[in-house]
Amino acid sequence: MISIKDVTKTYDNGVPGIKGITLDIDQGEFVYVIGPSGAGKSTFIKMLYHQLTPTTGNIVFNNFDYSTMKPSEVPYLRREMGIVFQDFKLLPRLTIFENVAYAMQVIEKTDAEIKPRVLDVLRQVGLETKVRRFPSELSGGEQQRVAIARAIVNKPKVLIADEPTGNLDPDTSDEIMDIIEKINDQDTTIIMATHNRDVVNSRQHRVIEIAGGNIVRDEKKGAYGVED
Amino acid sequence: MKTEVIKRHISDSLKSLRRNGWMSVAAVSAVTVTLLLVGIFMAILFNGNRISQQVENDVQVRVYVDRNVNQKKKDKLRKELKDLSSVTKVTYRSKSTELNTIVSGYGSQWKMFKGDENPLNDVFIVETKSPSATMRIAKKAAKLDNVSDASYGGRTARKLFKYVDGVRNWGLGFTVLLLFLAVFLISNTIRITILSRREEIGVMRLVGATNSYIRWPFLLEGAWTGLLGSIIPMVFVDIAYKVAYNAMNISEASNGFSLYPVMPFLVWIDLLLAVIGIVIGAIGSVVSMRRFLKI
Incomplete structure (x- = not known):
């Protein structure tokens, strides 16, 4: 459903955001994107909904090939995403x-x-x-x-969530996660960037950990990890 | 586009116009000032053109007969005039007829010249085939016996053309400048309202709105601004033109030249002002939106 190949992103000021990521996400998957602040999670998420474009490499989402897509097609891409x-x-x-x-x-x-x-x-x-x-x-x-x-x-075919529980207390976060999991049950792919250790550990799904602009871990039923 | 979507755009644009309050008033005022000047200028220019055309197309030569010339000599003169080449018609107007025209045009105080006091000349109105022949015929007629003078419209026309040309060139330049200024003012005003709605535009884009969808309410808002800005200029030009028209009409009877009749001239001027207002308003808003819509 989403295919990411050798994607890098270097900002205009020369700062590298993503150094080279390759991965595939299937329809109906639930994926956490975790990592410390400044690791490149937000850059990665923004590239998925075409707020940022990769410096090199390519992303393909359903029939949308980001490398050949015209700016006028971006709204139609986003209509397939929440x-x-x-x-x-x-x-x-x-x-x-x-x-x-x-x-x-x-x-x-x-x-x-x-x-x-x-x-x-x-x-x-x-x-x-x-x-x-x-x-x-x-x-x-x-x-x-x-x-x-x-x-x-x-x-939408995919729900992209950037720190959806970041501003919420644990109980409220739990309620939000219940809703997001229900959406996932209806075969909507979920890609969620988060810092929330409790959420990731208590509701285990695929975990992609980004650090220093690289994927350092990609686990099917992962936990948050111990180093943080 | 679906009718429902169009309706939604229209109501959104009106809501936003209301919500922006004083900013909208500022933008409308910018259009008002511009269109006021443009409207006045247009009315003057159109009528200047019309009168110079009327003068140019005037194929009449007025041949003034010497005073105290008897009927026999007048008949001879009429024949001589008729025999000139390119002359189509010769009409005689006695000095009392001429005076009556003046009295009906300028008022009854001119009646004191009736009878022997009448200072006017008898006139032969010589009509020619083309405006270009008038000058030649006027010159020839002036040399005939018993003629005190012969005049034609061409001389006045040439002077008038010079003025009208000047007014037109300077005026057009001035108008273009004004319109640019208005677009600039409107785009700046709308830019401020857009700045305050940047977040909203960002959300619209995130949920998959196309640029044209986002642009419509702003474009319409600009158009409303332009339309509202054209109201005062329309009313002003309408009133001022009616006053000017009535004043000028008094002299129309004697000189044969006229302004455009109030109807339908004012309808056209009003429409033109509204259209110009709408167009500069819409352009102003589109100009200021461009950079917010870059992907």
């Missing part, structure tokens, strides 16, 4: 319903298609009673659930 961030990135002036509906509006769905689907995903993340609230009226965990609802509303 992206979740540590800081949620919700629009403060829109209600919860509108924040989620927004992701369907921009791909030009009609209101008749949007309303039932948005209510359905908000039910999946347990926020069906708060559709008219604004993000500022919700807790961090609830905001992250809205962000997840927005990410999955268009039924």
Whole structure:
């Protein structure tokens, strides 16, 4: 599903972000990307959703070949992905319903298609009673659930999450992980960058550890490791 | 694009115009000032062109008969005029007819010249086949017996052309400059509103919005700004033109030249102002968006 070959990324100022990564991720897999701060996790994640482009090497996601893709095709690539961030990135002036509906509006769905689907995903993340609230009226965990609802509303093939539990307490993190695992059960691939040792250890999945811009470990049912 | 999506863009753009409050007012004011000058200039230029064309197309030569010339001599003169080449028609207007025209045009105080007091001359209006023949015929007619003077529109036309040309060239340059300035002002104003919405644009892109989808509400917002900015100039030009038209019409009866009638001229000017406003508004917003849409 995702094939990454000899990918390097050097920033404009000469700083190397990724020094050479090759790996494949299959449909329906759950992959943790772990590593210390500055190891290149975020660079790796950003390259997956084409926020950054590899300096050398290539990424292929389904039918999208990143090396030959035109800029105009990037939006269509992102429609196949759901992206979740540590800081949620919700629009403060829109209600919860509108924040989620927004992701369907921009791909030009009609209101008749949007309303039932948005209510359905908000039910999946347990926020069906708060559709008219604004993000500022919700807790961090609830905001992250809205962000997840927005990410999955268009039924993406892959959910990319960059530190989704980074700002949350352990109990709330657990709730978020429950939701993410449920999404994975529906055959959506999950790629999640995280620092959260408890999460990685308690819900074991494939672990890719990045350090110094290289993959130093790739384990099928891995744990966080001992060195950190 | 689906109708529903178009409606969504329109309502989004209006919401954003409202939300941006004073920034929108600033952008609208920039358009207003520009279009006010453009509107005034257009009205002057169009009418300047019209009058110079009317003068140019004037195929009449006015031949003034000496005072106290008897009917027999006048008949002879009429025949001589008719025999000149390129003359199509000769009409006689007595000095009292001429005075009546002036009275109806300028007011009854001119009636005091009635009867023997009338200082005007009898006139033969000689019509020629083409505007180019008027000068030659006027020269020949002036040399005939019992003619005090012969005048034609061409002389005035040439002077007028010089003015109109000057107004046109300077005015066009000035207008282009103004329009550039307006685009610059609008793009800067909209850039500030975009800066505050950079995050929103970032989220739109992350969820897979195409650049054209993102651009639409901003483009429409610019267009609304331009349209709103054209309202005051439209009203001002409409009122000012009506006043000017009524004032100029008093003299129209005697000199034969006229401004464009209020209808439909003002409809066209208003439409033109609205279109220019919309276009510069839209261009201004697209210009300021470009760098936020680079992948």
